[in-house]
Every structure is written in structure tokens, then in C-alpha cells.
Amino acid sequence: MKIIEKIKTNKSIDNQTEIQKICLDKLQSSPLPNPKSEQWRLSNKSKFSNFLDYSVNEKDPKFDTPFPNSSQSNIRLVIGDNCQINLIEENYSIKQLSEDKLVKYIKEQISCFDRNENWSDLLNLSLNCKKNILGLKISGSEIPPIEIFSHASSNSLNVKTLIIFLEKNCDIDLLQVNLGKDNSSLSQSTFFCLEENSSVNHGVVSYGENKSNLLNSLNVIQQKNSEYNLGSLHFKFNYARFEIRIKQSEGNAKTNIKGMQITKKDEQISTFTKINFHGPNGFLDQINKSLADDKSHAIFEGSIIVPKIAQKTDASQLSRNLLLSNLAQIDTKPQLEIIADDVKCKHGATISQLNEEELFYMRTRGITLTEASKLQLSSYFQEIISFIPVSKDRWDLLDKLLNET
């Protein structure tokens, strides 16, 4: 694990920024997360060390996106790549965050980090130099859809950080795409701050290639009356970990999450979510789907935390899983931690295979088994894909997934 050796010795990271210094300090004494902790217990050790086995890529990787060209109505940004943006239009503005504000905000975040829980962010921020950090401040209305890309290049560890401030009364559609490359690792940390009355439709699509690894961490803070909708999709990674931490800092906010992970071969993809209600009248509707085939392993761990202050919270979480092979495995752990008494909280989890009765019905109508399975899968996928904003039709996500499975 080359990276860990570097962190331990704290040598080869030159010209450290203030943020890097703080994070390296936090990591130096014990640079790896505790493998016995709940968050890391099921993580495949050899795959995780493979993630850390590349050295950090300092250059801008060449970008050859397999996805369609940008349409004119979209704003497309690629993190790194000397990404600069300063758009001031009649109705809206998208500006780059000043360095002072960026540093101040990140420092605030780091001060409440837990070493195990936020390990991915600590690693990300300790390895990231300035040019791979993109900070945006968005305000106004009628903002065109935004696409933001993070991509890896082969044989290296690529580190990208995205920070977005959404000002009051602003609403946007944002699609974040993380692209893995053959034999590569990508560490993506995203920090989102939604001010009052703002709303986001956020899509996260992470699409890898053979032997690509991903650590994707998403931290969202929602102020009152804000709405955060997340549709996420992770597939084709040797090892991927998607961490979602959402805090409704004053309550009275809405969160909808629809996520899916698909594993094949010997892949391991996991999703961890932690939703913290810090005020009354919070709302959450979450569904997470997993599909595991071949020898793969899909993991979901979701926790909902409702302290005393969060009265009248309405939260529901559902984990639906399809296990398609004798050698694959699925772990799921939806959790509720509740202190407030006037709340409606529920969760559910199911693990099964494709519905045999439905398959039988379709076959009696002359549909072949393969076709019938595809039909069932497409309806399973469609619920999530339809929730991902921005040009999802152009991206043929459904076809891609059906061809994959």
C-alpha cells in the first residue's frame, strides 16, 4: 500500500497546503481505518489494499469520455483539467469559491470528522492538491442543468474534491459522473451545502472498467425548507464504496434517495448512508437496491438518527436486494436510532431472486426466459434510473445495465 507508506512518513507530498497538513496529521498515527469498525468490517481487505496500491496522479489525465457529447443547454465541467468557471447571467450566477472560503469551509468540516466514518474524506483531502478541488457557489433561478465529471487514468490514484454552495431559493439539476479506468483508483469527495428554500436534483453515476476502484463520499448539509433528491447508480467496479452522509441541520427539510448498485464477477460494491435529523419535521424517503451476480458481494448499511430535538420526523428506508447466483452474497443492515417519541420511522429489507411466478406468467405468453428476466430487471432498474436527473435518455443507462447483467 504505497499511499499509506507515504502518509506514514509524510515525506513525498510536497508543498502541502494547510488542509493537507491537518488531514495528514489526523491520519499519521494510524493511517488505516479500523477494520473491526462497523463501517469497515465487511470491506474486502485485498481489494481495499489494491485501491491504495497506486501512486497519486499529479498530471491531468487525458479525457476520453465514453458518454455522449455535451448538449448546448448543459453546463459541463471536468474536475482538474484547469477547470475555471465564472458565469454571471441575468437570472443566475455560477462562481468559483474564493480560496479563503474554501479553506474555511473544509476546516469546519474536518473539525467534526470521525476518523473511521470520514476516513475516505480525510484520505481525499490529505492527498488532493489545489487543482483538483472545485468549489462552486450557485445562486439564482432557471439554471441550466449541470454535469460534473471526475475521471481516473490507468495505473494511478486520482483524487477529486467538489464543494458546492447553493444559495437561498435556488434550484438546480446536477449530474455527477465518476469514471473509472482500467487498473485505477478514484477518490471522490463531495460537499454540498443547501441553504434555505433551495432544492437539488442530484444524480451520481459511477461507471468503472475492469479492475477500477472507487471511494466516493458525499456529505450534504440541508438548511430548513430545502429539498435534496439523490438518484445514484454504481456499477462495474472491482471495489467501490459509496458513503452518503446527510444532515438536516435545522429540520423542516426533505430528502429523497434512490440508489442502486450492481455487482458481477468478483466485484464488491457497498453503500453506507447516515441520515441525521437535527431539527423537527424532517422527511426522508430512501430506497436502496442491490443486484449481485456471479461471485460478487453487495453491501448496504443505512442508519437513520433521530435525536430528541427531531420531533415529527417522518423517515422510511427500504433495502431491496436481488441475489442471482449461488456464489454471490448480499449483506444489508438498515438501522434506526430514535429518541424523539413523536415520529414515524420505519424500515424494511428484502433479499430474493427474480419472481418466479411472474417469469412463469410471461413464459406462458410466449416470452423466452431470457427476455422475461430482462423485462423484470428493466422494471427493477427503471425506478432508480428515472430518478437520475439530466439527460438520462441520451446516456442509455438502462441499455447499458441490461447488457451488463
Add this chain to the structure above:
Amino acid sequence: MVNENLVKDVVKEPYKYGFVTDIETEKIAKGLNEDIIRLISEKKEEPEYLLDFRLKAFKKWQTMDEPDWAGLGYKQIDYQDIIYYSAPKQKEKISSLDEVDPKLLETFDKLGIPLTEQKKLTNVAVDAVFDSVSIATTFREELAEHGVIFCSISEAVKNHSDLIEKYLGTVVPASDNYFAALNSAVFSDGSFVYIPKGVTCPMDLSSYFRINSGDSGQFERTLIIAEESSSVSYLEGCTAPMFDTNTLHAAVVELIALDDASIKYSTVQNWYAGDEEGIGGIFNFVTKRGKCLGKRSKISWSQVETGSAITWKYPSCLLLGEESVGEFYSVALTNNLQKADTGTKMIHIGPKTKSTIVSKGISAGKSINSYRGLVKMGTKAKGSRNYSQCDSMLIGDQASANTFPYIKSQQPNSEIEHEASTCRISEDQLFYLQSRGIEFEEAVSMMVSGFCRDVFNQLPMEFAAEADKLLALKLEGSVG
């Protein structure tokens, strides 16, 4: 509007089993080491293999760390400050109940446990355990006529050594966990049940555990073996006096069900829970596990947990036999500063196995009530099914209810369903009941009882009535 104070009052009922019996006891010195273990074994005149079993467990225990994953946050237990053997002094051998110290009989009478033969009408055979030893077992002859063995585990070691040697530690190995290892090293007494092939046990069997002394721990061990096509229903109850110190109770229960056998194990746990400030109370760290070895065998756990300062208990089923069935029905009520971390493990190993989990948690006061359960489908568990339901009810805004289900599947031809919900006593319902002339407290009690109905329906008659009353008492004054 529900009145806060009224609810608080509902939970305040004093603990009525908190008296101490003044009886001469034989205790050994405090502390835990190889000599103490040898001494316990010697006092019980145990064969060599059992001493070996204890010593191996002790060695293993010394290498283990006390678990902290449940986050129960209790004061460090000083294992050298506990008396590991305490027995009421009585005549060497007791041939009938008349020879049992009347003070002991009186104690159990006060607890409502029928030990005297006059109470035969109840048709429940009882094994009464006082501190470290079993003092009496009733209805033995009647049971012997059917070939059923029901005695203390110490007697079983002497009289049915072959069965003990064959089965002890096969379900919960000494190295299983920290408290199981400790129990294996120092267990003092407990019950032993053997139901022969084809026998349906003619009456319910019951053991009653009483901790009397404040400085000794209770480490009992229960072993139940149900041979082919046999069935038994076993009840367990427990109480302890009120002390300011915490007493450790680390029991192990092992159940074995062979082909077509069925075991129903019901518990009403009412150990002293400590006072309102959380001082005193029992640390109830128990390992309970059943093995469905045979085809179509069935093990059903039902429990009502209302006592103990801290409960750490996961009655589990290993479903090995084809078409075997595991069930878990639980009501856990916590109040004041009680902490309960309880649930079950259903490990599906054999094909077409089925399990059902119904857990109801009620948290009041400043207590913490957690459900923690594991459902696992192994690679060979083709055609298996699980259904879990965990409901929590919160009373007051300072109690906490947590749900931590761990679900793992390695078999595509199996189905797992889990659902959990949280609610509170609805004001509309309370209002409705009150408008029909039902007193507030009775209305609360009716609603709690309705919330727990699914579980109470699974309890044997005697227990169901007791459990209902117990919940009502415990909740008196807590709903508002």
C-alpha cells in the same frame, strides 16, 4: 393532550421481589483462578472430563476481551470481586421436599412459585435454583414414568454423565464468546431436561432462578435435549433482591432438537433493574442458543424482558435439519436507566428451513432499548424463508429505541423479509378509550398489551397472564 406525569407514574411501581432471604449460606472466597475452578468442581464431585472442560474454558476466557460492540457503557466489572459459588446450607441429601429448609420454601412461596406438593394442581414441574445451587425439583416421579429426565445439572452430571459428556458445549462452545467462556469455567447449577424418543412431555417444565446474595454472581447452565418426535414446553423465571451493587448473571442455555422434535422455551425475566438513578441492578449477559439438528425439528423462543439494569441477550437458532423451524417472539420493556440490547440470530444452514422473528420493544424513562438481530442464509439453505418484524414504542421523549438488523444471504433460492417501525401511544386512541369511560392508566395498559399481543399469544397460559400484569405494573406512571 396526554399528561406527561401520569405516564411517568405508570412505570413507577416498586419492585416487589426485592426482599432478601436471611439464610445461612456456604460461600467460597472471592476471586477467579484455577484453584477456585478446581474447588467448584470438587464441591460438585464432578468427573475429570468436566474439570477439563472448565479449565480449558478458563484458559480461553483469559485470552479474550470483554465485548464492547453493543455500546452498553457499563462500569468495568471486577471479575476478582465476585463470589463464584454460594449455596444455602442444608442437609447433605434431600429425599423429599419436607427436608428443604422452610425458609427457602417460604422464599419461593413469596415469589409465587409452587414448590410444595399441595400445589400439584398447577401441573407445572419446577426446578428452583437459589444462588448457585438447585434446591428442589418437583414432580420428578411423575415425569420419570414417561421417561422424562428433569433435574438439576449437577445431578445429571452424576446420574446421566453420558448425556452430559455427549451434549454439553456442543451448541454453545466454551470459546463462543466472553461470557459463555466465563460461564463454562464457573457454572454452578442449572436445569437438565431429557425427553426420550416419541414422548410429549406431560406437563410444562419450569425453572426459577433466584439470586439472593449481593456479592455472588449467578452462572447457571441449562441443557435441554429433545429426542426424535418428542416435544416439551419449558418456562423460565427470575428475580433478585434489591442491592446497590450490580450483580453479574451470565447464563448459558443449550437446546438440541432431533428429528421432528419441538422445544418451546419461554422466559419472563424480571431481575432487579436498579433504582430510578440507575444504581444497582443485575447485569444480565446471557448466551442462549438452540440447534435444530433433526429434520422438521422446531425451536421456539419466547421472552418477556422487563428487568435487569443491562440485558445483553440473543436467543438464537441454528437451523441445520431439513425443513427445521426457528421462532423468536420477544417483548422487551425498559424504563428509567435500563439498557436492553436483545434480539436473535437465525442461521439457516439446511435446506427449506424457516424462521420467524417478532420483536416488540417498549422504551420509557431514559432507557435504551435496542433490537439487534442476524438472519443468515448459508449456501445450502435452498428454499429457506425468513420473516422478521420489529416494532418499537416510545414513551416520553428521553427514551431511545434502536433497531440493528444484520441480514446476510448467500443463497439466491431463499427469501428474507424484514420490517421495522416505530410508534408511540397515539393520543387519538387514548382519547377514544377515555371517552368510552376507560380510565387513563387502563387505556395505556390496554394499548401496550395490544401492541404486544402477537408475542403474548405465543406464551404458555400461566406466563401470558403474568406477562400482561407485569407490563402493566412496570408501566404504571410512565405514560403521559
